[in-house]
Amino acid sequence: MSWLEIVSCTVFSARRIVTMNPSQPQATHVAVRDGRILGVGTLASLDLGDDYVLDDRFADRVMMPGFVEGHSHALEGVLWEYCHVGYFDRMDPDGTVWSGLTTVAAVQERLKTYRVGLGEAVPLVAWGFDPIYFSERRLTRFDLDRIDRERPIVVLHASLHMMTVNTAMLERSGLDRQTDIEGILLGDDGTPNGELREMAAMYGVFDALEMDIFAQGSGVKALERYARMARRTGVTTLTDLYNPLSDKGLETMQRVTRDASVPMRLVPALSALTYAADEGVERVLRCRERNHAKLHCGLVKLMTDGSIQGYTARIKWPGYHDGSPNGLWNAAPETLIDLVHRYHQAGLQLHIHTNGDEAVELMLDAIESALELWPRPDHRHVLQHCQIIDHAQMRRAQRLGIGLNMFANHIYYWGDIHFERTLGAERCQRLEPLASADRLGIPIAAHCDAPVTPLSPLFTAWCTVARRTPSGRVLGQHEGLSVERALRLITLDAAWTLRLDDCVGSLEIGKFADMAVLEEDPYDVGVDALPDIKVVATIVGGDVFCNE
Incomplete structure (x- = not known):
């Protein structure tokens, strides 16, 4: 027997x-x-x-391991509380498809319709707008004032690194009078035009509204909605890669994930810029003690630059293809380096947002110096997104034991824009260069960064194989993977980046x-x-x- x-x-x-x-x-x-x-x-x-x-x-039927989404956000469950104004069609958690909006006028019409159902004093919040697709002009506060001049209006951009607000929102936040804050764009008259870039400017709005959308990701309804989206796509392990890990939020995450009717394992990562380093380290270690089979705390997320399509990523020389100014740092470079050192020294695993290759370079320097001071085998620090990481940088990453989790969906959603405007032909051949990283033996994975793009691991896998844009252009044919290799990126390899490959x-x-x-x-x-x-x-x- x-x-x-x-x-x-x-x-x-x-x-x-x-x-x-x-x-x-x-x-x-x-x-x-x-x-x-x-x-x-x-x-x-x-x-x-x-x-x-x-x-x-x-x-x-055919069975596979449950898909592992190594870079997504519980905001996917939050934002459907608000109005979707994205350029591409999008399905909500209940299965309703919201048609994409391809003109500013169409965006205004949907916002007007949505406003009708709001209470008189309720701010109008929308999300998904992608200004890179509106080359004729930017969305400004004056466009939103035509919808409502008295009610605060906030339109989050698809990248989540930018927003456009109306005049009422600028006045409530005081940002109409603080033009010296980096990220507040000015119009021809020298006053704020309503577009705000990166966290320093955006959090002025969130603070004024007493609204922290990242903290809302720890709410019961948001988590349940997030799990429904995952269930529909075969994802069994989800991340929330920018969470303040408040005491209340942790308690809610524990309660929801213990519920057998909620089909997900959740891996939240502390938002490092929310806290001083000592407080952040203590909070992660304390949260880690509360882990159970369906909740795994212990990761730290560090935000360096912004997004290439939003012109807020930090790009090495010669900069943006169309001559736009370089992007923004979310903290001073010396602060970012210090945070890497402090969390590394504490024995914690860092997941680091690096869209532009200049941001990649800074973080490679930071991790290399941290390893010289405090050697750590199998640290599993992971650079996230890595849109145009170059080959010299990949060789450094391999030598330093760094993993690369690449945002493969960029190729489809913004590949044509990158080719024509932001990066040009040559750099687009190494958008998310997964095959080159794989040949170097670097641990790799691929992700969707929901809600930036929809939660859909099989679509992400397709992006790594086909590398095709909506126009049919193939970007980087030498960087394409086999289907077999692509499927491993969204299962076992993604689990490695979360230090969960021993159990999922x-x-x-x-x-x-x-x-x-x-x-x-x-x-x-x-x-x-x-x-x-x-x-x-x-x-x-x-x-x-x-x-x-």
Whole structure:
């Protein structure tokens, strides 16, 4: 009698199980007990005797490890409380598709319609606007004043690094009188035009409204909505990569993730710029003591620059292709370096936002000097986004043991814009250079940065393979990956970046029983069909959540 025979378990069967376990890449059955995997293989190889329940409802489907989204934000669950004004179509948590808006007039009309349902004193908040697609002119406070001059209006841009507000909002925040703050754009008359860039300027608005959208990501409704979005796309492990980790927020995250009806594991990262270093270190260590199977604190997120499409990323010489000024730092470079040192010395893992290659260079310098002072094997610091990291920088990253989690969706959503306006042809050949990083042996992953782009791991995988823009232009054909390699980026490799590869990311004995059930086999469909594969069900800890 084998040890498996003495316990009762559930066995899931499938036409094919893709395990992401290199020692056993495929199987037909997986046995689950107490939320963990008891065995993977054929039914005969599991040697279970008669003491099991066979769940064969997915016998004609394909199973994979639950997808791991290594860079996303619980804001995906927050922002649907507000009005969506994005350029591309977007599906909300309830399955309603909001059509994309391609003119400023269309944006104004949707805001006017949305305003009708608001109370008299309620600010109008919208999100998803992407000014890079409106080349004829910028959205200004005067455009928003035409909707409502008395009510504060805030339109968050798609990158989340910028916003446009109306005159009432400028007056309430006092930003109409503080033109010396970096990030407050001025019009031809020398007064603020309503566009605010990066955190120093944007937080003046949030403070005036007593509204912290990042803290709202720890609310019950936001987390439940976030989990619904994940369930629909087969994601079982989500990040919230910019969370203040307040005491109240942590308590709520604990309560919601312990609820068996909420199908997600959550990995929040402390927003490092929110606290002085000593306080931040203490808070992360204290939060880490409250971890359980579905909540994993311990990461630190450091924001360096902004976004390339928003012209707030820091770009090395010769700068932006169209001659626009260089971007902004979210803190002084010496402050950013000091924070890297302090969190590294404390033994914590850093996830560092680096969109522009100048930001990459600064953080490579910071990590290298930190390692010289306090050597740490397997530190797993990860640079996030890395839109145009160059080859010399990648060789440094490999030598320093740094992981790279690249925002592959950039290629589709902004590739044409980068080619024509912000970066030019040559640098666009190394947008998210995943194949080059892989050839160097650098740990890599890919992500969607929801809500910047939709939560959809199979679409992200497709971006790493096809590297195609909406116009059909292929950017960086030598940086494309195979489907097999792409799928590992959104499972086991993403789990590595979160230091969770010992418990999620592949289907093997002892790991959490997290799986995505697919209608079709991603290895058999054509590349362009990959993003459209239907997720039939999502399984978290052995609990099945059907999407049909």
